[in-house]
Amino acid sequence: MTPETRVDKAILIDIYRRMALIQRSDDRFRAVIKSGKIVAPYYSPRGQEAIPAAVSVNLTDDDYICTIYRGIHDMLAKGVPSKLLWAEIAGKATGTCKGKGGPMHITHPPTGVMVTTGIVGSSMPIANGLALAAQIRGEKRVAVAYFGDGASNIGAFHEALNMAAVWKLPVLFVCQNNGYGEHTRYELATAARQISDRAAGYQMPGVTVDGNDPLAVYAVAREAVARARAGEGPTLIEAKTFRFHGHVFGDADAYMAPGEKEAAMAKDPVPRFRSWLIEGGVAEVELAALERAIDREIDDAVTFALQSPVPDLAELQRDVLAEELA
Amino acid sequence: MSTTAKMIEKVKPMNTIQAVNMALDEAMGLDANVILLGEDIADGQEGGIVGVTKGLSTKYGNARVRSTPIAEQAIVGAAIGAAIVGLRPVAEIMLMNFTTVAMDMIVNHAAKLRYMSGGQTHVPLTIRTMTGAGFGTGGQHADYLEAWFAHTAGIKVVAPSSPADAYGLMLSCIFDDDPCLFIENMPTYWNPGAPPQTGQRIPLGKANVLREGRDVTVISYSRTVQDCAAVAEKLAQEGVQVELIDLRTISPLDEATLLKSVAKTRRAVVVHEAVRRFGVGAEIAAMLNEHLFSELKAPVQRIGANHSPVPFSKTLEQAFVPQQSAIEAAVRKTLG
Numbered sequence: 001m002t003p004e005t006r007v008d009k010a011i012l013i014d015i016y017r018r019m020a021l022i023q024r025s026d027d028r029f030r031a032v033i034k035s036g037k038i039v040a041p042y043y044s045p046r047g048q049e050a051i052p053a054a055v056s057v058n059l060t061d062d063d064y065i066c067t068i069y070r071g072i073h074d075m076l077a078k079g080v081p082s083k084l085l086w087a088e089i090a091g092k093a094t095g096t097c098k099g100k101g102g103p104m105h106i107t108h109p110p111t112g113v114m115v116t117t118g119i120v121g122s123s124m125p126i127a128n129g130l131a132l133a134a135q136i137r138g139e140k141r142v143a144v145a146y147f148g149d150g151a152s153n154i155g156a157f158h159e160a161l162n163m164a165a166v167w168k169l170p171v172l173f174v175c176q177n178n179g180y181g182e183h184t185r186y187e188l189a190t191a192a193r194q195i196s197d198r199a200a201g202y203q204m205p206g207v208t209v210d211g212n213d214p215l216a217v218y219a220v221a222r223e224a225v226a227r228a229r230a231g232e233g234p235t236l237i238e239a240k241t242f243r244f245h246g247h248v249f250g251d252a253d254a255y256m257a258p259g260e261k262e263a264a265m266a267k268d269p270v271p272r273f274r275s276w277l278i279e280g281g282v283a284e285v286e287l288a289a290l291e292r293a294i295d296r297e298i299d300d301a302v303t304f305a306l307q308s309p310v311p312d313l314a315e316l317q318r319d320v321l322a323e324e325l326a
Numbered sequence: 327m328s329t330t331a332k333m334i335e336k337v338k339p340m341n342t343i344q345a346v347n348m349a350l351d352e353a354m355g356l357d358a359n360v361i362l363l364g365e366d367i368a369d370g371q372e373g374g375i376v377g378v379t380k381g382l383s384t385k386y387g388n389a390r391v392r393s394t395p396i397a398e399q400a401i402v403g404a405a406i407g408a409a410i411v412g413l414r415p416v417a418e419i420m421l422m423n424f425t426t427v428a429m430d431m432i433v434n435h436a437a438k439l440r441y442m443s444g445g446q447t448h449v450p451l452t453i454r455t456m457t458g459a460g461f462g463t464g465g466q467h468a469d470y471l472e473a474w475f476a477h478t479a480g481i482k483v484v485a486p487s488s489p490a491d492a493y494g495l496m497l498s499c500i501f502d503d504d505p506c507l508f509i510e511n512m513p514t515y516w517n518p519g520a521p522p523q524t525g526q527r528i529p530l531g532k533a534n535v536l537r538e539g540r541d542v543t544v545i546s547y548s549r550t551v552q553d554c555a556a557v558a559e560k561l562a563q564e565g566v567q568v569e570l571i572d573l574r575t576i577s578p579l580d581e582a583t584l585l586k587s588v589a590k591t592r593r594a595v596v597v598h599e600a601v602r603r604f605g606v607g608a609e610i611a612a613m614l615n616e617h618l619f620s621e622l623k624a625p626v627q628r629i630g631a632n633h634s635p636v637p638f639s640k641t642l643e644q645a646f647v648p649q650q651s652a653i654e655a656a657v658r659k660t661l662g
Binding site for chain 2: 155
């Protein structure tokens with residue numbers, strides 16, 4: 001952890017709560033999917049918890065995010081209710097999107113989760129538009145675009161960063177660099193030494209941070225959010241991390257070097273932050289109580305999702321256009 | 327001089343550039359949520375490559391009328407994001423072929439967000455684009471690609487054939503709650519027509535019966551409507567009554583109007599400038615066959631451009647687009 005950072009205890013615990021919620025939800029998602037009770041493509045964010053947790057404590061429900069198919073952590077950190085999230089992943093009528101979006105397209109405007117895209121690179125141009133609306137209306141909202149290291153090689157990244165910089169849009173481009181784009185190692189696909197170097201091409205601040213250190217991410221995000229709210233434009237944040245369960249759940253990880261994943265898992269950011277909090281004087285019972293509350297929330301969400309009805313077949317035709325099709 | 331001609335003489339004619347400009351101006355005046363995005367559209371950049379948006383940035387400011395980088399994904403992406411949270415952006419993609427660069431944003435996002443979000447978000451976005459052969463711009467600047475978009479659920483496709491229609495349909499697109507692709511024909515931009523009535527919106531999804539007739543239904547949209555009108559006029563001299571329908575909106579298709587007409591005439595010809603194969607004409611012919619197979623007196627005829635890229639050389643370019651002679655021949659073929 002970054003020792004010199006002074007952050008309010010309430011914020012530290014809030015970050016931990018969000019990280020623990022992601023970790024415990026992910027454990028359960030994988031278990032339930034493995035059991036066959038829910039059938040869904042699942043891109044586990046395990047290992048990347050610290051990033052959206054530490055970014056989101058700087059945001060309110062009025063701030064927007066656009067995230068991607070590996071985005072359950074971003075949604076939970078932003079506050080999407082567990083019940084609605086679980087029901088959507090289960091394809092139920094009670095889900096955020098009535099079961100029509102699924103895990104790759106979860107949307108929840110009340111908490112600012114405006115778009116989840118399954119297309120690599122597409123979160124960024126749309127986040128610009130959310131930020132543009134705020135700018136035109138003179139609102140103080142900011143937009144966060146989450147994406148992976150692989151997405152920084154696609155054209156949309158460059159178009160979006162350039163436009164955001166030219167127009168000084170209140171947007172944070174948060175790259176969760178987990179070292180792999182699908183099955184391909186960073187070095188084989190990306191010419192830049194680090195993603196944040198690409199910010200220089202757009203005259204915006206670019207910073208690389210240890211994405212497994214919540215305090216470091218918090219400090220960088222806080223500054224970027226403040227800049228955006230002050231009308232000073234976008235920031236590119238590269239948060240370096242590692243994904244514990246490959247590209248898609250069921251991935252054999254055969255493309256990874258032996259021991260690489262085990263080494264990363266040994267430095268699991270969630271228990272590491274927990275220990276740091278306790279060493280810093282937070283009572284373990286406080287964290288344990290918080291974890292029990294999270295487990296109850298997840299239990300309730302799983303029950304709700306599994307017991308909820310499937311969508312009515314009439315939903316097939318609804319929401320294609322404003323007026324229902326004949 | 328006919329009565330119609332006298333009426334037109336009294337009012338000042340208007341071309342499509344002026345008509346679209348008037349619609350944009352009116353929409354921006356009515357609703358502060360209407361913004362314009364596109365390459366060179368602000369007055370500092372001459373108000374658009376052919377001047378459609380001239381004067382609007384001066385009137386409404388550069389915050390609402392934004393010249394953008396040449397970056398179609400960023401343009402449409404920004405318009406989508408702004409639309410989701412309540413603005414009504416009109417994004418100009420200068421030429422229809424350039425929509426290919428923004429296909430992901432249009433097809434995967436603008437068209438699908440309402441459905442994928444279960445109706446929690448929607449995208450009240452209008453994409454203006456121009457196209458059409460005739461200016462010697464060759465293979466990448468003049469295609470009609472409407473079939474691709476009409477094949478995508480969740481986006482409306484609109485193609486006016488006159489200045490007044492361009493005005494009324496543009497206003498409807500801007501204030502519609504779904505994404506609309508609005509196709510303007512470039513070579514006929516400067517052709518004068520009857521001016522629109524101020525504030526007169528034309529409903530989307532409704533075809534326009536331009537000429538009534540009992541013998542054969544000719545269905546078209548965009549520029550080729552004028553060719554069809556000329557053919558209909560010529561055939562009328564021989565006593566052949568053509569019923570001419572301008573789709574105005576390609577998707578959603580006004581099947582009811584088409585079926586009503588063809589049930590009466592029992593003959594149909596579909597005409598468009600897009601290449602014929604796998605086109606809008608094929609969809610319409612199939613739909614007519616499904617409903618009226620036993621009623622039809624002849625197979626539905628389709629007229630479209632040659633199945634090739636748009637060629638450069640004037641001789642080839644002129645031969646590429648549907649000819650009035652071909653439309654006339656197709657009509658005669660249905661008459662047997």
